[in-house]
Amino acid sequence: MTEAEQALITEAGRQLGPKGVIADPQEIAPWVSDWRGRVHGASPAILAPASTEEVVTIVKLAAAHRVPLVPQGGNTGMAAGATPAADGSQVLLSLRRMNRIRSVSAENRLAVAEAGVVLATLHDAANEVGMRFPLTLGARGSCTIGGLTSTNAGGTQVLKFGTMRALVAGVEAVLPDGSVHDGLTGLKKDNRGYSLDQLLIGAEGTLGVVTAVALRLVPAVAARAVAWAGVDSPLRALDLLRFLDARTTAVEGFELVPQDSLDLVLRHVPGTRAPLLGEHAWHVLVEATTPDSSHDITAELEQLLAAALQEGIIGDAVLASSEAQAEAFWKIRDTISEAERAEGQTLAHDISVAVGDMPRFLTEGAKTVEARFPGTRAAGFGHLGDGNVHFHVRAPTGTDGPSWYEGEGHVISAFVHDLVVAAGGSISAEHGIGQLKRDELARLSSPARMMALRAIKRAFDSRELMNPGKLVTLAPDGATP
Amino acid sequence: MTEAEQALITEAGRQLGPKGVIADPQEIAPWVSDWRGRVHGASPAILAPASTEEVVTIVKLAAAHRVPLVPQGGNTGMAAGATPAADGSQVLLSLRRMNRIRSVSAENRLAVAEAGVVLATLHDAANEVGMRFPLTLGARGSCTIGGLTSTNAGGTQVLKFGTMRALVAGVEAVLPDGSVHDGLTGLKKDNRGYSLDQLLIGAEGTLGVVTAVALRLVPAVAARAVAWAGVDSPLRALDLLRFLDARTTAVEGFELVPQDSLDLVLRHVPGTRAPLLGEHAWHVLVEATTPDSSHDITAELEQLLAAALQEGIIGDAVLASSEAQAEAFWKIRDTISEAERAEGQTLAHDISVAVGDMPRFLTEGAKTVEARFPGTRAAGFGHLGDGNVHFHVRAPTGTDGPSWYEGEGHVISAFVHDLVVAAGGSISAEHGIGQLKRDELARLSSPARMMALRAIKRAFDSRELMNPGKLVTLAPDGATP
Numbered sequence: 009m010t011e012a013e014q015a016l017i018t019e020a021g022r023q024l025g026p027k028g029v030i031a032d033p034q035e036i037a038p039w040v041s042d043w044r045g046r047v048h049g050a051s052p053a054i055l056a057p058a059s060t061e062e063v064v065t066i067v068k069l070a071a072a073h074r075v076p077l078v079p080q081g082g083n084t085g086m087a088a089g090a091t092p093a094a095d096g097s098q099v100l101l102s103l104r105r106m107n108r109i110r111s112v113s114a115e116n117r118l119a120v121a122e123a124g125v126v127l128a129t130l131h132d133a134a135n136e137v138g139m140r141f142p143l144t145l146g147a148r149g150s151c152t153i154g155g156l157t158s159t160n161a162g163g164t165q166v167l168k169f170g171t172m173r174a175l176v177a178g179v180e181a182v183l184p185d186g187s188v189h190d191g192l193t194g195l196k197k198d199n200r201g202y203s204l205d206q207l208l209i210g211a212e213g214t215l216g217v218v219t220a221v222a223l224r225l226v227p228a229v230a231a232r233a234v235a236w237a238g239v240d241s242p243l244r245a246l247d248l249l250r251f252l253d254a255r256t257t258a259v260e261g262f263e264l265v266p267q268d269s270l271d272l273v274l275r276h277v278p279g280t281r282a283p284l285l286g287e288h289a290w291h292v293l294v295e296a297t298t299p300d301s302s303h304d305i306t307a308e309l310e311q312l313l314a315a316a317l318q319e320g321i322i323g324d325a326v327l328a329s330s331e332a333q334a335e336a337f338w339k340i341r342d343t344i345s346e347a348e349r350a351e352g353q354t355l356a357h358d359i360s361v362a363v364g365d366m367p368r369f370l371t372e373g374a375k376t377v378e379a380r381f382p383g384t385r386a387a388g389f390g391h392l393g394d395g396n397v398h399f400h401v402r403a404p405t406g407t408d409g410p411s412w413y414e415g416e417g418h419v420i421s422a423f424v425h426d427l428v429v430a431a432g433g434s435i436s437a438e439h440g441i442g443q444l445k446r447d448e449l450a451r452l453s454s455p456a457r458m459m460a461l462r463a464i465k466r467a468f469d470s471r472e473l474m475n476p477g478k479l480v481t482l483a484p485d486g487a488t489p
Numbered sequence: 490m491t492e493a494e495q496a497l498i499t500e501a502g503r504q505l506g507p508k509g510v511i512a513d514p515q516e517i518a519p520w521v522s523d524w525r526g527r528v529h530g531a532s533p534a535i536l537a538p539a540s541t542e543e544v545v546t547i548v549k550l551a552a553a554h555r556v557p558l559v560p561q562g563g564n565t566g567m568a569a570g571a572t573p574a575a576d577g578s579q580v581l582l583s584l585r586r587m588n589r590i591r592s593v594s595a596e597n598r599l600a601v602a603e604a605g606v607v608l609a610t611l612h613d614a615a616n617e618v619g620m621r622f623p624l625t626l627g628a629r630g631s632c633t634i635g636g637l638t639s640t641n642a643g644g645t646q647v648l649k650f651g652t653m654r655a656l657v658a659g660v661e662a663v664l665p666d667g668s669v670h671d672g673l674t675g676l677k678k679d680n681r682g683y684s685l686d687q688l689l690i691g692a693e694g695t696l697g698v699v700t701a702v703a704l705r706l707v708p709a710v711a712a713r714a715v716a717w718a719g720v721d722s723p724l725r726a727l728d729l730l731r732f733l734d735a736r737t738t739a740v741e742g743f744e745l746v747p748q749d750s751l752d753l754v755l756r757h758v759p760g761t762r763a764p765l766l767g768e769h770a771w772h773v774l775v776e777a778t779t780p781d782s783s784h785d786i787t788a789e790l791e792q793l794l795a796a797a798l799q800e801g802i803i804g805d806a807v808l809a810s811s812e813a814q815a816e817a818f819w820k821i822r823d824t825i826s827e828a829e830r831a832e833g834q835t836l837a838h839d840i841s842v843a844v845g846d847m848p849r850f851l852t853e854g855a856k857t858v859e860a861r862f863p864g865t866r867a868a869g870f871g872h873l874g875d876g877n878v879h880f881h882v883r884a885p886t887g888t889d890g891p892s893w894y895e896g897e898g899h900v901i902s903a904f905v906h907d908l909v910v911a912a913g914g915s916i917s918a919e920h921g922i923g924q925l926k927r928d929e930l931a932r933l934s935s936p937a938r939m940m941a942l943r944a945i946k947r948a949f950d951s952r953e954l955m956n957p958g959k960l961v962t963l964a965p966d967g968a969t970p
Contacts, residue, residue: 467948
């Protein structure tokens with residue numbers, strides 16, 4: 009521990025009390041590695057403020073002592089954006105004690121949640137007033153509102169409701185100088201200059217610490233219908249999406265699953281079974297919902313899928329006949345990554361292209377990768393309707409993990425990213441940049457984008473004390489403002 | 490004309506050709522005063538690029554010669570954000586020649602329009618492919634996509650579709666160093682760092698020049714129903730909105746009109762008549778639409794209003810029986826400002842508070858202003874469902890215009906803004922800051938907000954060459970980076 013860190017931690021303990029500083033290495037250990045266990049950091053302590061004022065105290069102390077802070081919520085990020093440096097030179101700032109839901113209003117369709125509120129807790133609070141916070145994802149039991157906001161998280165219901173960027177009505181954040189931006193007013197229209205709220209969404213803690221968020225609520229779901237359809241190709245899957253889109257506004261989940269991924273799940277995840285009897289090259293999980301309890305959403309989806317079958321868009325389909333079966337369909341989708349890990353080494357790429365370009369990217373991209381790296385298996389699955397898939401490349405059978413990731417893995421990922429850029433896409437659709445994609449972002453972005461990102465970072469945090477090493481670093485000539 | 494301006498204009502003419510520079514004072518004159526005729530500027534010429542490359546040329550020349558540029562679209566702004574300084578030290582950069590719709594796709598639900606495309610032209614282009622760009626406002630025949638984006642414009646359909654911030658899928662802009670930010674990819678998910686698109690929306694040309702915009706389209710309207718309802722109070726109007734909101738998703742326009750405003754329209758605007766026979770203290774214009782031609786939207790709205798009448802929420806209501814009558818209802822709403830001008834001097838305030846707080850603000854705010862400034866009449870009208878009204882204060886009868894605006898007018902506006910801030914609201918809901926509200930923004934914003942706005946401005950445009958004097962100016966100590 010450096011002297012500066014010691015001073016920060018001691019003073020923080022004095023001002024925040026014993027609960028405000030976690031110094032026990034055993035308690036620290038689970039939080040210094042990323043969720044996937046790929047990146048390992050160190051922190052001399054975890055600072056754990058319980059209020060916005062305490063965050064202000066910490067940010068000011070860190071500035072005074074020039075100690076970098078790494079904000080962290082549930083530590084479920086996919087890009088190691090909340091993992092401190094390995095040399096212990098950065099101090100974790102956990103927002104988990106800030107877990108109050110300050111307000112939830114059905115009338116205003118707004119909730120204000122502190123950064124440490126767990127997503128599932130917010131879901132419950134909204135439900136209790138007959139409303140719903142529509143964003144959801146696999147880590148809902150651990151991920152926090154602050155992290156979701158700071159990474160502009162997506163998930164499975166983006167098709168209808170958008171990412172966090174569309175669902176955040178305002179942000180409260182402590183800026184690097186210790187001042188507080190209060191964007192929690194819940195105004196629907198506010199044109200007082202550049203949108204600081206939008207700037208902080210997806211900033212990954214590099215411009216300040218998000219302490220609370222105003223969130224838009226929508227009417228609760230009265231009923232849902234979940235179906236599984238088999239299709240010949242990603243293009244047919246997109247045809248199905250457009251067929252449904254033209255006829256209903258009820259579809260909010262539309263997930264693409266290749267047969268290969270389904271096979272892996274059936275092999276490795278106990279209790280799973282194929283929803284359809286026949287084989288299909290590709291599959292689609294469709295979820296439709298209604299807030300209107302008098303509307304028979306199952307009948308509507310069934311009718312639409314029957315029509316799609318008749319038009320030859322899909323090869324077969326089945327409606328979940330119970331909530332348990334609906335959950336079983338979703339379980340297949342949600343355990344693909346887990347099944348891949350059980351099978352062997354897998355490189356994950358969270359990428360997006362224009363929705364209309366995705367079918368070709370999936371088909372040709374996979375072929376191109378497999379041809380270039382013999383023995384690998386490439387496939388994309390996920391949010392077809394958002395133009396966003398998780399494009400995974402599995403190592404050849406028998407490959408040794410760590411060395412493959414560090415060696416050929418890097419080459420393959422760079423190759424995939426090049427394909428994405430050539431297709432006009434993004435190398436980070438919903439997982440963010442963190443530290444894992446930072447260098448790729450710099451390599452593959454236009455000079456205009458990198459200039460602008462650095463200029464913004466420098467404008468807010470020229471000393472790089474807010475989550476340094478994540479998203480963007482200042483060029484050497486810019487390290488001193 | 491300064492030597493630097495002369496050099497800029499000459500070189501621009503050489504590189505852009507004769508169409509690229511307008512030097513005739515007669516042609517310049519209409520563009521150097523703001524739309525309301527309140528602010529008068531001067532410009533030695535108008536630079537008129539026809540392509541993004543030509544904008545790059547101009548921005549680089551302006552940077553080389555240190556000549557400030559003032560981007561302008563249709564010059565319909567309400568805050569003099571596109572009016573150059575009176576001393577002729579700034580050069581107008583007109584985007585009107587960049588009027589190409591680069592693409593419009595029903596399948597992708599996207600259009601890409603250059604900055605100079607007039608809103609009504611985009612409406613037509615979307616209609617032609619069976620789609621719709623839902624944002625609209627009174628100036629639709631003159632205002633441009635670049636200006637709408639740069640001011641984060643709102644209008645009358647925000648309730649359902651949001652402001653430009655929600656409808657812009659991406660921005661192409663020339664940054665102050667002449668580099669081009671290309672955000673036109675049309676990606677639905679893209680987490681490559683801070684959102685430059687969102688930063689440029691509402692930046693009023695102070696961070697760069699918006700040259701083209703990707704815009705979200707929605708299905709075309711198959712039918713609309715327009716109704717006029719009389720209510721006792723703004724609170725009852727809000728009750729009506731919530732009553733409708735709980736029962737339908739079809740409402741997209743919900744405009745509040747006080748009896749006083751209706752009276753003025755009937756007095757000053759030829760061919761107008763009161764929609765209802767009886768007197769009501771307040772009125773609401775409701776528009777509901779459907780993209781489904783088999784749905785009887787008129788019957789739905791009629792039924793809902795009948796139920797609201799029965800529940801005592803409204804005092805009376807009438808459905809427009811024809812498109813002509815629907816247009817007549819809208820004409821009342823759209824000519825309130827014109828009628829006020831005919832009546833005498835009026836101070837306009839484009840303000841917002843939380844939706845639930847608006848009824849009280851309207852009632853008590855008007856009383857407070859009238860008590861404090863005897864003889865004035867204060868009333869708010871407009872977008873109740875967005876928490877945004879145009880809060881107008883009319884001068885006492887017989888007041889002399891210019892001196893009143895400059896004298897007591899300033900005091901009254903500051904008083905209104907103080908009320909808004911005390912209510913947790915915004916002094917600019919949809920019109921932006923421009924030069925008219927710049928000092929009020931600085932006076933009434935938190936240190937955190939002003940610090941952040943200045944830091945962003947300095948990061949992009951430390952020499953203040955992009956629309957200087959608008960939105961935010963750099964503090965003296967920040968003028969040199």
